[in-house]
Amino acid sequence: MKALLALLRRELLLLWRQRGEPLIAVAFFLLAALVFAFGAGPDAVLLQRIAPGVLWVSALFAVVLSLERIFEADLADGALDQLALSLPLPLVVAVKALVHWLGSGFLLLLAAPLVALAYDLAWPLWSTLLLTLLLGTPSLSLIGTVVAATALGARRGGVLIPLLALPLSLPVLILGVTAIDATAVDIDADAHLLLLGAALLFALPLSLVAAPAALRQALEAG
Amino acid sequence: MQRFANPGRFLRLADAVMPWAAIAATALILLGLYLGLCVAPADYQQGDTVRIMYVHVPAAWMALSGYVFIAVVSAVALVWRHPLAHLVAKAASPLGAAFTFLALVTGSLWGKPTWGTWWVWDGRLTSVLVLFFLYLGHMALYGAFDDERRGQKAAAILALVGAVNLPIIKFSVDWWTTLHQPASVFRLEGPTIDPQMLWPLLVTALGFMAYFLALVLLRAKQEVLSQRARALALLSAGG
Amino acid sequence: MSAIDAFFHMGGYAAYVWPAIGLTLLVLLGFVVTSVIRLRRTRRHLAALEATRSRQKAAP
Numbered sequence: 001m002k003a004l005l006a007l008l009r010r011e012l013l014l015l016w017r018q019r020g021e022p023l024i025a026v027a028f029f030l031l032a033a034l035v036f037a038f039g040a041g042p043d044a045v046l047l048q049r050i051a052p053g054v055l056w057v058s059a060l061f062a063v064v065l066s067l068e069r070i071f072e073a074d075l076a077d078g079a080l081d082q083l084a085l086s087l088p089l090p091l092v093v094a095v096k097a098l099v100h101w102l103g104s105g106f107l108l109l110l111a112a113p114l115v116a117l118a119y120d121l122a123w124p125l126w127s128t129l130l131l132t133l134l135l136g137t138p139s140l141s142l143i144g145t146v147v148a149a150t151a152l153g154a155r156r157g158g159v160l161i162p163l164l165a166l167p168l169s170l171p172v173l174i175l176g177v178t179a180i181d182a183t184a185v186d187i188d189a190d191a192h193l194l195l196l197g198a199a200l201l202f203a204l205p206l207s208l209v210a211a212p213a214a215l216r217q218a219l220e221a222g
Numbered sequence: 223m224q225r226f227a228n229p230g231r232f233l234r235l236a237d238a239v240m241p242w243a244a245i246a247a248t249a250l251i252l253l254g255l256y257l258g259l260c261v262a263p264a265d266y267q268q269g270d271t272v273r274i275m276y277v278h279v280p281a282a283w284m285a286l287s288g289y290v291f292i293a294v295v296s297a298v299a300l301v302w303r304h305p306l307a308h309l310v311a312k313a314a315s316p317l318g319a320a321f322t323f324l325a326l327v328t329g330s331l332w333g334k335p336t337w338g339t340w341w342v343w344d345g346r347l348t349s350v351l352v353l354f355f356l357y358l359g360h361m362a363l364y365g366a367f368d369d370e371r372r373g374q375k376a377a378a379i380l381a382l383v384g385a386v387n388l389p390i391i392k393f394s395v396d397w398w399t400t401l402h403q404p405a406s407v408f409r410l411e412g413p414t415i416d417p418q419m420l421w422p423l424l425v426t427a428l429g430f431m432a433y434f435l436a437l438v439l440l441r442a443k444q445e446v447l448s449q450r451a452r453a454l455a456l457l458s459a460g461g
Numbered sequence: 462m463s464a465i466d467a468f469f470h471m472g473g474y475a476a477y478v479w480p481a482i483g484l485t486l487l488v489l490l491g492f493v494v495t496s497v498i499r500l501r502r503t504r505r506h507l508a509a510l511e512a513t514r515s516r517q518k519a520a521p
Contacts, residue, residue: 146383150376154366164359164380167352168387171394178401202390210383213300217375251489255482260468270472274481281485320492324485331481335474433489437496444500447507454510458517 003086004095011099014073022103025066026111032058033115044120051119052180055112055129056136060173063104063137064165067144070100071152075218084219089212097138097145097207105137128183128193132176135196139172142200142207149214172199229446232306236439243436250429254280258422271335272419278328280427281321282350284434286388288318289353291434292360293385296378306446308374311381312364313441317434319357325350345396352391356384370452 015022036054040046047054074080083092112133116126147165151157179192258276265272292311299307326347333342341347363377471478 147380150363150379150383151366153372154363154376155368156366160359160362160366163355163362167355167359167391168383170352171387171390174394174398178398181401199390206383206386210379214376214379217372217379259478259482264472269474271474271477273471273478277481277485317492320488324488327484328481331477335477437492440493440496440500444496444503447500447503451503451507451510454507454514458510458514 004091007083007087007092007095008099011095012102015099015103018069019103021066021069022107025062025104026107028065029058029062029108029111030114032061033118037118047119048121051116051121052125052129052177052184054119055115055121056132056173056176056180058115059105059108059112059133059137060140060166060169061162062108063140063144064162064169066100066104067148067161067165068157070096070145070148071215071218075153080215080219084215089215090208093145093149093208093211093215097141097211100145101138101141105133105141108137109133122184125180125183128180128189131193132179132196135193135200136172136176139196139200139203140169142203143168143172146207146211146214149211149218152214152218172196175199227305229306229450233443233446236443240436240439243432243439247429247433247436250425250432252429254422254426254429257425262418262422268336271332274328274332276422276426278325278332279423280430281325281328282346283427284321284430285318285325285350285353287431288314288321288434289356289381289385289388292318292381296381299378300375300382306442308371308378309445309449310438310442311378312374313445314434314438315357315361315364315377317437317441319354319361321430321434322350322354322357326354343399345392345399348399349392349395352395353388356388360384 033054036050036058037047040050071080074083109130112129113126116129121129144161144165147161147168151160151164154160175192175196179189179196182189182192254276258273262273262276264270292314295307295311295314298304299311329342329344329347329350330340333344333347334340360377360381363380364373367373367376469475469479
């Protein structure tokens with residue numbers, strides 16, 4: 001238990017020390033939303049219509065592009081071996097995913113209102129938007145941890161990780177966007193949100209099994 | 223299965239099976255094409271374009287089966303640590319990707335005259351497109367590491383994770399496509415499918431499977447020999 | 462229109478059906494060709510390495 005708290009503290013400290021990186025991810029999220037707007041044109045009606053998609057795609061890209069740093073530092077300074085010895089790997093993965101989410105999905109939850117305002121997202125949709133982000137982004141961090149562990153130490157990890165992570169993240173994206181779209185046409189989004197919750201419950205055991213397996217491979221090889 | 227852990231035995235098995243698989247593949251595919259192009263009737267709605275289905279559907283089946291095959295072989299590689307399993311998975315990946323590519327292109331060629339556009343956001347076609355990217359990621363992992371074996375293991379893990387996610391991805395794609403168009407575009411499986419249409423499908427599908435077997439063995443053989451060559455090169459360099 | 466002509470005409474959809482079939486055969490055959498070439502190349506490479514290795518062993 002002490003080791004768990006120590007790891008959590010270490011990761012949070014690292015996150016804070018390198019807080020520039022999560023902030024860049026947020027900046028990227030905002031920029032991506034801006035770029036979409038330029039691409040779509042200044043038609044306010046159109047922008048309002050595509051807002052859920054833009055929000056979720058920008059969030060997805062921001063999360064996926066920040067995955068490389070999950071294990072980056074540990075690989076560089078050889079701390080990975082220490083981590084594996086100090087705690088069972090599933091716990092390590094859980095802490096890593098949680099801290100990653102704090103530095104990505106959680107921040108995006110706070111930044112999303114800015115984009116929602118810019119796109120004039122209808123007020124009734126805001127709660128659905130935030131709920132989908134709250135339920136969906138942790139899944140993205142969990143899936144992302146698996147991908148980051150699998151691609152750990154690869155050449156061109158920067159492009160490889162998104163290539164691997166995006167297809168696996170599609171269900172979360174689809175459920176998130178369709179939930180907001182449903183609310184927009186007065187359809188109950190409960191089914192969507194339940195499915196998002198189910199996806200999270202599914203991602204948990206999957207990632208806590210797959211990511212440790214991938215980490216073990218990385219440790220064996222290194 | 224453990225008997226074939228010995229590379230030599232595996233190569234002998236491959237050499238024994240390959241010619242038969244190749245013959246079966248050629249015969250079945252040609253027969254399937256004949257049945258589909260000449261014997262089967264034109265569809266009363268879609269006309270002769272429906273004949274594209276006789277390659278499109280089996281290709282899509284192979285795209286999916288190929289990935290499942292890779293996932294199973296990857297599980298064998300990781301759990302039972304079968305030394306040759308990784309090589310079989312590596313050999314199969316480009317084949318699966320090729321069938322996926324064919325399913326996509328033939329799907330487009332079928333869709334254009336039938337529905338007017340080169341791409342249709344239909345459930346099956348879109349799922350196959352996602353599957354294509356899963357294949358690409360899998361293939362990319364093999365060459366992404368300096369250590370050959372690390373790449374193999376990473377690819378195996380990804381194959382399993384991807385396979386587990388496949389039903390979820392299919393479900394969510396269907397969820398997405400049925401939102402605005404309730405009708406599925408490539409609906410051909412009615413309550414009674416004309417048996418004259420079923421035979422070409424099955425025969426071609428079997429032919430593709432035999433082809434897959436023949437080529438996986440051929441490519442796996444090449445991987446085994448290649449691995450042997452790399453080991454020898456290291457030895458020679460060591461002196 | 463004779464039977465052969467009708468066959469090639471494919472009810473007017475020849476431009477779609479034949480490229481689809483053709484591409485399929487092209488890809489399937491193409492894979493065979495490239496796989497066989499790769500195998501031959503690997504065999505030659507392996508043979509060369511084995512020859513070098515036996516020379517190394519013979520003259521230490």
